[in-house]
Amino acid sequence: MGLGGSSSGSDSNGSGWGRARGLVLKTLVVIGGAIVLKRLTKSTTRWDHTRIVARSLSGEKYSTEQASRDSDNYFNLRWLSCPAAEMVDGSKILYFENAFWRTPQKPFRQRFFMVKPCPKEMKCDVELSTYAIRDAEEYKNFCDRPKDQRPQPEEVIGDIAEHLTTIHLKRCDRGKRCLYEGSTPPGGFPNSWNGATYCTSELSLMKNNEIHSWDRGYDDDGNQVWGVKGGPYEFKPAPASSFVD
Incomplete structure (x- = not known):
């Protein structure tokens, strides 16, 4: 009877300690997992953002709907962009052009986009820079x-x-x-087109694959001298687009 009593007590103590030890181990595993996950997230997130932005900028999109709603202020333009090269540090270079939808073979604006993570000290995720092209033709x-x-990529760079x-x-x-x-x-940035002294750009990449882009030029007195005034251009994916990254 006494042995039975002592055995049952040690079992309950043992199982209690086992449960506690299991809980401690589980907690350690969860905390350890969270730390590992945080480290992984920290090390990959900046480039994940870059990849998503580069993909969102790519493709063929049109401002057709906006132009039909407000033809006095917005043209029917084509936005076309695609990957062109990658720098040694992983920065992505995209080629970009704007054209009127009737004359897509005659772009009026050609640029390179460079997409890379923001510097760590800045409160942003992705830095998107535009560059002129040495021989745009x-x-x-x-x-x-x-x-x-x-x-080819080395020529692009x-x-x-x-x-x-x-x-x-x-x-x-x-x-x-x-x-x-x-x-x-x-x-903004220095700009001398059409009497401007500086220009500003705003950009939104939308969840439905649209791109909202608003470029404006201003003179010395802060008067807007080029760009639309009512709001950004809204570029929507081309229905028949078969663009593949």
């Missing part, structure tokens, strides 16, 4: 051409010319329609 309809008929603007993009808060949004820093 050679790049017309770059994305529409077979890959073997385009300038060699043809990156003057830095024009930089937009700092931040991931949008949960519940908003956008994925990323941002703008040029206060004061």
Whole structure:
């Protein structure tokens, strides 16, 4: 009887300690898992953001709907962008062009986008810079051409010319329609087109694959001298687009 009593007591103590030890181990595993996950997230997130932004910028999109709603202020434009090269540090280079939808083979604006993580000290996720192209004529309809008929990545990198603007993009808060949004820093960047002294850019990459882009130029007195006034251009994916990254 006494042995029985002592045996039952030691069992309950043992199982109690076993449960406690199991709980401690589980807690340690959960905490350890969280630390590992945090480390993994920290080390990959900046480049994940970069990849998502580069993918969102790519493709063929049109401002057709906006132009039909408000033809006095918005043209029916084509946005076309695609990957062109990758820098040694992992920064992605995209080729971009704007054209009127009736004359897609005659772009009026051609740029390189450089997409990379924001510097760690800045409160943003992705840095998107635009550059002029050394010989823009050679790049017309770059994305529409077979890959073997385009300038190759090493040529692309060699043809990156003057830095024009930089937009700092931040991931949008949960519940908003956008994925990323941002703008040029206060004061914009130097620009001399059509009487301007500086320009600003705002960009939103939307969850439905739209791109909202608003570029404006201002003179010395702060008067807007180019760009639309009512709000950003809204580029929507082309219905028949078969673009594949």
